[in-house]
Amino acid sequence: MYRFLLSRRWLITLLIAVLLIPTTIRLGFWQLHRHESRVARNELIARALTAQPVAFDSLSAPGFAVPGDLTWRAVTATGEYDAAHEFVVRKRTDSGGDKIGYFVVTPLKLSDGKGEVLVNRGWVASGESAAAYPAVPATPAGEVTVTGRLRADETAAGSGIRDRGGLPDRQFNLISSTQQARESGITLLGGYLELTGTSPAPAEQPELLPEPNHSDIGPHMAYAVQWWLFTAMIPVGCWILIRREARDRAEEAAEAGAEAPAEPVPAA
Incomplete structure (x- = not known):
């Protein structure tokens, strides 16, 4: 029933899926580390700005x-x-x-x-x-x-x-x-x-620069979750495609059997 998985097309498809899984996992951790670095930077800035000069x-x-x-x-x-x-x-x-x-x-x-x-x-x-x-x-x-x-x-x-x-x-x-x-x-x-x-404060001075933004953590955690969700979808998607092709092949085989001409019955 699942011999079609040994075809060239399916072997290539499954190989790509196997290679994608560790790649998307690593991309998720890359975004997680960027999130952690951003949070650490924000905490560092907050401590530095509030410290006694x-x-x-x-x-x-x-x-x-x-x-x-x-x-x-x-x-x-x-x-x-x-x-x-x-x-x-x-x-x-x-x-x-x-x-x-x-x-x-x-x-x-x-x-x-x-x-x-x-x-x-x-x-x-x-x-x-x-x-x-x-x-x-x-x-x-x-x-x-x-x-x-x-x-x-x-x-x-x-x-x-x-x-x-x-x-x-x-x-x-x-x-x-x-x-x-x-x-x-x-x-x-x-x-x-x-x-x-x-x-003492001057009468006139250039426009002072604003305090650095240390509250925005960015979208990196959301990106990490997206990559990991995509990782989970790869095997699920492969299984759905396999089941669909197996069902289609079974239906085609059943239709071919129904359309085959009946063998003549020998005369008595």
């Missing part, structure tokens, strides 16, 4: 690479802005995500003399010409205390942004303390501070 220079030093477990850590720094080494970062969006402009990054010379810290002061709109330096609110005069989020240096590999040369003066594609230390010759602590507040 610590001094930037207690976590970083010149040439320091900010690790993942310190990213978004609430930090503070006191000093005077080094406006002479200010620069802007091209092709960045505002808090709404629909306007293209610049991030304004200004080094802050620490009062304790340990060096300078890059401070991303926020976003400003583009001017009429991309070659011209945009209109940027002046830095506060005198000593200030800034608070913000610790961020790692941007890289082309990590951000997907191509770091092309030949840009207008004081315009860059990435925020990198390593790159700025090389360009300017000043002593910069690794990473940078993403500004959330300044004391």
Whole structure:
């Protein structure tokens, strides 16, 4: 009844089904691991943002690479802005995500003399010409205390942004303390501070960047469940197809037997 399973067509079909099962199981676990990574990232950000701010220079030093477990850590720094080494970062969006402009990054010379810290002061709109330096609110005069989020240096590999040369003066594609230390010759602590507040508060400042979203867990768990449901459907679907073909073959055989001419009865 099931000899048709030895046909070439069915052997290929069953082989594909056997190969699909471990593949879809692995895809489900891949999505599960992405879900777990997203949840862990959200928890890390939430802890970092709600922690008591610590001094930037207690976590970083010149040439320091900010690790993942310190990213978004609430930090503070006191000093005077080094406006002479200010620069802007091209092709960045505002808090709404629909306007293209610049991030304004200004080094802050620490009062304790340990060096300078890059401070991303926020976003400003583009001017009429991309070659011209945009209109940027002046830095506060005198000593200030800034608070913000610790961020790692941007890289082309990590951000997907191509770091092309030949840009207008004081315009860059990435925020990198390593790159700025090389360009300017000043002593910069690794990473940078993403500004959330300044004391005393300035009269005017760039648009501050919003807090990172750490509540959205994404669709990865739903995708994992979908892949595993598909895994379960493969053998069920194969069995349904096998039973259907067996039934069709049985019906065809019965019809062929009914349509066969009856043998003549010999005369007495």
